[in-house]
Amino acid sequence: MFGYYFDLALRSLKRNKVLTALMVVAIGLGIGACITTLTVLHLLSGDPLPGKSAQLFYPQIMPDTRSKTEPEGEFTYIDATNLLREHRADRQAIVVSASVKVFGPQAGARPMSLSTVATGNEFFPMFDVPFLYGAGWTQADDDGRARVAVISKTLNDKLFGNASGVGRSIRLDQWDFRIVGVLNAWRPAPRYYDLYGQGAFASGDDVFIPFSTSRDLAQLYIVGNGMDCWGTLTDPVHLENQPCVWLQYWAELDTPAKAAAYRDYLVHYSEQQKALGRFQFKAQPLTALPDLMQWLDKNGVVPSDVRLQTWVAFGFLVVCLINTVGLLLAKFLRRAGEIGVRRALGASRRAVFAQLLTEAGLVGLCGGVLGLLLALAGLWAVRQQPAAYAELAHLDLRMFLVTFVLAVLASVLAGLLPAWRACRIAPGLQLKSN
Amino acid sequence: MSIRPIFAALRKHKLAAGLLALEIAVACAILCNAVFLIRDRLAQMQVNTGIAENELVWFSADGTSGDAATPIVERNLAALKGLAEVKAVAVVKSLPLSNNDMNFNATMDAAGKVSTPNMQMLIGTSGYLQTLGLKLVAGHDFSADDYAGIDAWQPQSSSMMVTRALADRLWPGKSALGQGFYVDKKRYQVIGVVDHLVRGELRGIASEYVALCAARPSENLSSLYVLRVDPAARDRLVREGSDMLIRLNPDMLISQQGTYGELRSSYFASDRALAWLLGVICVALLVVTALGIAGLASFWVAQRRRQIGIRRAMGATRGDILRYFQIENFLIVSFGIALGMLLAYVLNVTLMKFYELPILPLYYLPIGAVVLWLLGQLAVLGPALRAAAVPPVVATRSV
Numbered sequence: 001m002f003g004y005y006f007d008l009a010l011r012s013l014k015r016n017k018v019l020t021a022l023m024v025v026a027i028g029l030g031i032g033a034c035i036t037t038l039t040v041l042h043l044l045s046g047d048p049l050p051g052k053s054a055q056l057f058y059p060q061i062m063p064d065t066r067s068k069t070e071p072e073g074e075f076t077y078i079d080a081t082n083l084l085r086e087h088r089a090d091r092q093a094i095v096v097s098a099s100v101k102v103f104g105p106q107a108g109a110r111p112m113s114l115s116t117v118a119t120g121n122e123f124f125p126m127f128d129v130p131f132l133y134g135a136g137w138t139q140a141d142d143d144g145r146a147r148v149a150v151i152s153k154t155l156n157d158k159l160f161g162n163a164s165g166v167g168r169s170i171r172l173d174q175w176d177f178r179i180v181g182v183l184n185a186w187r188p189a190p191r192y193y194d195l196y197g198q199g200a201f202a203s204g205d206d207v208f209i210p211f212s213t214s215r216d217l218a219q220l221y222i223v224g225n226g227m228d229c230w231g232t233l234t235d236p237v238h239l240e241n242q243p244c245v246w247l248q249y250w251a252e253l254d255t256p257a258k259a260a261a262y263r264d265y266l267v268h269y270s271e272q273q274k275a276l277g278r279f280q281f282k283a284q285p286l287t288a289l290p291d292l293m294q295w296l297d298k299n300g301v302v303p304s305d306v307r308l309q310t311w312v313a314f315g316f317l318v319v320c321l322i323n324t325v326g327l328l329l330a331k332f333l334r335r336a337g338e339i340g341v342r343r344a345l346g347a348s349r350r351a352v353f354a355q356l357l358t359e360a361g362l363v364g365l366c367g368g369v370l371g372l373l374l375a376l377a378g379l380w381a382v383r384q385q386p387a388a389y390a391e392l393a394h395l396d397l398r399m400f401l402v403t404f405v406l407a408v409l410a411s412v413l414a415g416l417l418p419a420w421r422a423c424r425i426a427p428g429l430q431l432k433s434n
Numbered sequence: 435m436s437i438r439p440i441f442a443a444l445r446k447h448k449l450a451a452g453l454l455a456l457e458i459a460v461a462c463a464i465l466c467n468a469v470f471l472i473r474d475r476l477a478q479m480q481v482n483t484g485i486a487e488n489e490l491v492w493f494s495a496d497g498t499s500g501d502a503a504t505p506i507v508e509r510n511l512a513a514l515k516g517l518a519e520v521k522a523v524a525v526v527k528s529l530p531l532s533n534n535d536m537n538f539n540a541t542m543d544a545a546g547k548v549s550t551p552n553m554q555m556l557i558g559t560s561g562y563l564q565t566l567g568l569k570l571v572a573g574h575d576f577s578a579d580d581y582a583g584i585d586a587w588q589p590q591s592s593s594m595m596v597t598r599a600l601a602d603r604l605w606p607g608k609s610a611l612g613q614g615f616y617v618d619k620k621r622y623q624v625i626g627v628v629d630h631l632v633r634g635e636l637r638g639i640a641s642e643y644v645a646l647c648a649a650r651p652s653e654n655l656s657s658l659y660v661l662r663v664d665p666a667a668r669d670r671l672v673r674e675g676s677d678m679l680i681r682l683n684p685d686m687l688i689s690q691q692g693t694y695g696e697l698r699s700s701y702f703a704s705d706r707a708l709a710w711l712l713g714v715i716c717v718a719l720l721v722v723t724a725l726g727i728a729g730l731a732s733f734w735v736a737q738r739r740r741q742i743g744i745r746r747a748m749g750a751t752r753g754d755i756l757r758y759f760q761i762e763n764f765l766i767v768s769f770g771i772a773l774g775m776l777l778a779y780v781l782n783v784t785l786m787k788f789y790e791l792p793i794l795p796l797y798y799l800p801i802g803a804v805v806l807w808l809l810g811q812l813a814v815l816g817p818a819l820r821a822a823a824v825p826p827v828v829a830t831r832s833v
Contacts, residue, residue, distance in 0.1 A: 022729045026722050033715060101496050101687045113496065113689045219499065232618045233586050236654075304789060305708045308471075315464045316715050316722075322457040323726035329450050330733035386703045421449065 001351075002358065009359035012335070019331060020363065023324050023411075027367025030320030031407045032374025033313040039379060039399050041310045043392055044201070044302045048188045052128060053292040057251045057259060059083065059266055062286035063279060064230040064243070071286040073299070074196060074226060074245035077215075078278075084120065088265050089251035090258065093120040094211045096247050097197040098222040102207060103171040104159045114155065114206040115198060116172065118214035118222045124150070124181075126252045127193055132156070134166035134181035137210060141180075145216045149177040150208040156182045170207070175217055177209060189392050190301050192292060196226030196248055200301045201389035215240070224248070263289050317410065324363070324414040332356055332422035339422055340430025352423040360415025361408050368407030375403060440762050447734070454730055455770040458806055461723045462774025463781050466802045468712045468719075470782070470794055475705040481641070483530040483698070484597075484630030486567025488665045489521070490694035491672050492529060493679060496687040497657035506683070507651035511559070513678055514659065519667035524562035525651050526658050527555070528634050529694070531701040535634025536587065540615040540622075540645075542604070550604060550615055553643040554633040557589055559651050563628075565662045568646075571598060573611050573626030580648040584655060588617060589647040595626040599642035622647070635701075638790065668693045723806075724813040731759065731817035735824075742821055743828030752822040759818035760811060767810035771803045778802070 013020040047053050060071035063079055075083075080094050100116040103109060123129070124136035133156075137148045149170060156165045165179045190200035214222045218237050224246050231243030239246060253259040270285030279285065290298055332339075339352055375395060382393040444451050498506050507525060514523045528534045535554045542548040560581045563570070573595070580591040592614075601610035601624070614623040622645070631644045649655050659679070663671050676688050735742075742755055782794040 019729055019733075022725050026725065029718050029722060033718070037711075099689065101685075111496075111685060111687045113687050236586050303704065305704055308785075308789065309708060309711050312464065312468060312712060312715055315460065316719055319457055319460050319464065319719060320722055322453055322460065323722055326450055326453040326457065326726060327729050327733075329453065330730055330737075334733065334737065385707050386700060387707070417449075 001354075005355045005358035006362065008355055009362045012331075012359055013362060016331070019327060020366075023327050023363045024366045024370055026320040026323045026327075027364055027407060027411055027414075028370025028374060030313075030317035031367055031371025031403060031410070032378060034310075034317050034406065035371060035375035035395070035399060035403050036378030036382065037306075037310040037313040038402070039375070039395060040382060040389070040393055041302065041306055042399065043189065044306055044389060045296075047293060048190060048192045048296075049128065049292065055252055055254050056126070056292040057089075057253055057262065057289050058292070058295040059249055059251055059262070060286075060288040060290070061266055061270055061279075062281065063245065063273070065280050066230055067286070069286075071288050072228075072245045074224075074228065075247040075249050076243075076245055077240045077247065079273075080247040080249050083249060083251075083269070086269075089262060090254050091122040091126040091252040093123040093126060093250055094247050095119045095123065095194050095250060096211065096214075096222055096224045097194050097205060098220075098224065099198070100207065100220055100222065101173050105168055105170065106159075115202065115204070116207040116209065116220075116222060117194065117197075117205045118209055118211040120211055122252075123193075123208070123250075126250065127188075129186055130184040132182045132184040133164040134179070136208075137180050142210050142212050145212045146210060147175060147177045147213055148180045148210065150181040150183060151179055152183050152204060152206045153185050154204070155206040172207070172209070172217075173220055175220075177207075189389060190296065192296055192301075193250060194224075194248060195296075195299050195301065196224045196246075198225060199388055200299075201387075201392075203388070259289065259291075263287070321410055321414045324411065325417055328360055328363075328415050329418035329421065332418045335422070336425050337430050339425050340427040343425070343427035344431055349423045353419050356419035356422055357412055357415050360411050360419065363415075364408040364411025365404070367411060368404040371407055372400070372403050375399075437761065437765070440758065440765065444762065444765065450730060450734075451766050451769075454727065454766050455773065457723060457726055458767055458770025458810070459773035459777055461719050462771055462802055462806055463777035464719060465716055465805070466774075466778040466794060466798045467781050467785060468716050469802075470798060471785075471791070472709045472712050472716075474791060475709045478636065479702045479705055481531075481632060481636065482630050483632040484568060484628065484642075485530060485694070486662060487694050487698065489567065489662050489668075490529075491661045491663055491668055491675060492691065492694065492697065493659040493676055493688050494690040495657050495659065495679065496689065497653070498683070498686075499653050501653075503653045503656050504651050507559075507656045510659070510679060510682055511651070513682055514661055514675055517661075517671060517674055517678065519664040520661050520671065521664070522561055522565040522662040524559045524565040524660055525655055526558040526562050526566070526660055527655060528658065529660065529697065530632040530634065531636070531698055532634050533701065538617065540617045542615055544616055544619065544621070546616065551640060551643060553600065553640075553645050555587075555645050555647060556631070557584070557647045557649050557655055559649065559655065562648075562660070563595075563646075565660055567662065568631060569629040570595075571627050571629045572609070573624070575626065576648040581650045582648075584649050584652055587654065588620065589649045591648055592620065592622050593625045593648065594622040595628050595646040596624055597628050597631045597642045597644050597646075599630075600644060601627050603643065720809060724809055727763065727810055727813035728816060731763065731814045732820070735759070735817045735821040738821070739824055739828055742824045743826055743830075746824065746826035747829040755824070756818050756822040759814055759821055763810045763814040763818075764807065767807055771806055774802070774806075775799045 061079060062071040063076050084092060084094060097115060097117040099113045101111045102114045103111050121137050121139055121142050132153055136150055141148050151165060159165060165182055169176045169178050187204035214220055223239060227244055227246040229244040233242055233244060253262055266287040267285055270279055270287055273279040342352060379393050379395060383390050511523050514520060527536055537552050537554050539552055540550045542550060563575055576593055580593045582590040596610055605613050610624045610627050614621050632641055633644055661671060661675060672691055672693060676691050679686055785791050
């Protein structure tokens with residue numbers, strides 16, 4: 001039956017080419033705009049670590065009294081190292097990054113400015129970071145402030161061609177580091193683990209070194225991009241005892257029970273610090289434990305313009321759909337005679353309804369093809385933008401399917417009202433007037 | 435020509451006419467707000483930074499560490515000054531719209547009770563006011579003694595300048611000269627007022643809250659070199675300047691460089707992109723709406739061929755038929771506009787909740803209405819002319 005309706009729809013659409021083209025163009029434009037903006041939104045707001053993001057948490061405490069409602073988004077050195085030492089989560093790591101001047105092993109080479117992350121050995125298993133050669137450093141390296149580094153595949157290829165750089169060394173500013181591991185291609189977008197670094201969608205990090213070592217070599221100045229002080233800053237290089245928050249801290253908690261226990265632990269820790277005279281709060285300490293997605297949301301990682309343009313695109317689609325409803329209505333009602341004959345020959349209302357919806361769906365399918373082409377053009381235009389995420393804007397298989405589902409769904413929705421009106425036509429009246 | 439028969443006919447097509455009016459209403463609401471957003475962004479992009487924008491070239495390097503920083507940076511500055519067509523050089527802490535600024539809060543009294551709003555501190559080396567092209571409206575420039583060292587982040591010299599906007603905020607109705615504020619017990623005193631200077635990023639009303647201090651080059655003031663040059667020589671000096679710096683300092687890393695125009699343009703890149711996208715959607719919206727009106731009108735013309743023929747046979751002129759369709763369209767569009775204005779306002783209030791947007795000025799509504807009326811008339815003209823061309827003889831034929 002569907003095949004027959006499909007054939008009828010094709011014939012009907014061919015009969016009035018201009019009108020069909022109008023509807024296809026309207027749906028195509030609307031779908032094209034929506035898919036373009038949705039792809040960008042999806043790119044920026046998707047889960048960067050599906051399957052694991054619910055087990056990753058960002059603890060927050062309040063070492064000062066500046067806010068009554070929101071705990072700090074970063075940590076002081078003292079608190080971050082206290083939590084790290086007490087080691088209450090399944091895995092945990094301090095994260096802080098900066099651009100560092102890096103020299104390759106070749107003599108006389110120009111220095112490079114590379115994004116360098118100072119963190120702990122548990123960073124790599126916690127965030128499922130893939131290794132191409134070697135592995136992350138060990139707890140002993142963290143404790144011993146070893147001068148070891150993990151580098152990205154990009155940097156390895158640049159410095160050592162296709163060979164493994166493990167065992168070779170690179171120079172950070174004036175200090176030599178031994179390479180212990182090379183990452184496989186890894187560029188999460190957003191860079192969820194380091195929102196206070198160089199932008200959530202900056203290109204990937206190239207060097208990873210132990211946090212303890214980065215404090216040993218304070219002149220490397222790996223202090224992030226969001227240092228925030230509430231008292232007098234007396235030494236901007238050695239931040240260990242300064243009244244400043246500047247470190248990020250991640251904890252992996254594998255079960256909800258552990259997460260609940262960790263919440264209690266943060267409260268308990270704050271009370272303990274109050275007893276030591278460090279924290280000052282009246283009744284309850286300010287703490288929070290958002291998971292990864294909540295943390296991204298809290299930090300407004302998706303630029304508000306991107307949401308705005310998605311809304312505008314959907315508004316445009318609504319206009320296109322109302323347009324299509326009007327045109328389909330005119331078209332179906334014009335065919336009152338034909339529908340009357342079909343009804344008189346025994347077609348049920350349901351059959352007429354299905355036939356008309358098939359026609360609407362076919363318009364949507366054609367609109368989807370046009371919309372897909374427009375979305376590809378739109379995404380090309382997005383990639384020409386200088387925004388940091390621009391180069392990542394590609395149509396993936398999921399959005400490809402979403403395009404057609406959305407197009408057909410929208411057009412069938414647009415066809416509902418006209419089809420309902422058309423199938424209520426009384427056959428007798430139509431036959432008489434003919 | 436009476437409107438009543440048109441109303442009567444429209445009542446027969448309630449659904450289709452209502453849909454058209456709804457389409458126009460939604461289009462009107464989106465158009466008004468989109469154009470308003472575009473103009474808001476374009477207005478932001480016109481901001482006056484207060485510096486000699488088309489004469490500036492800058493190099494952002496990794497800085498020089500240690501006690502030798504002062505002589506090394508001074509040597510670099512002298513070498514850059516020696517390049518042809520360079521008028522002045524300086525090292526500064528940040529540039530307007532560079533997305534990079536050092537913000538601080540001070541207090542108006544020594545006891546630290548009354549705080550100032552959040553401000554930016556700009557520090558620069560000898561002669562940086564001339565290099566940036568800042569205009570003094572009161573007081574005098576820094577003296578040679580003011581270019582002293584920096585402790586942690588605070589300049590040692592107590593002389594500072596403020597922008598006029600900051601002076602008006604901190605000491606309204608008074609002369610700012612001789613006034614001061616405290617940063618951790620240290621008093622800074624105003625010796626001059628600068629006409630305009632924008633922060634590293636725009637912050638609405640606080641965009642020009644800048645305090646300007648002086649210091650000599652040091653470890654903390656060694657990375658951002660600014661050259662004031664002949665506008666015609668800008669591109670050449672970007673190349674020559676970075677070559678010179680690298681020749682003098684083989685290990686120096688220049689992470690970014692360019693003319694000030696490029697820096698400004700990249701600050702507004704996302705605003706420009708949004709304005710473009712909204713503009714494209716506005717045009718598409720107008721086209722789709724026009725096509726929708728034309729399509730539906732064509733259908734009505736085809737549907738009413740016989741009635742048109744009868745009217746013509748009974749003495750209606752071509753002009754009457756033409757006007758009938760034009761008035762009909764005018765009525766439908768007017769309904770749409772009335773509803774659209776309401777929607778536009780609702781949308782604006784909703785947007786204001788999520789974005790920093792002022793209220794939609796009232797004059798947008800009549801302009802939007804005129805645009806949509808014109809669009810409607812333009813779209814209906816073709817079908818209406820076709821209707822007017824229907825010969826009276828149609829009345830005598832059966833369907």
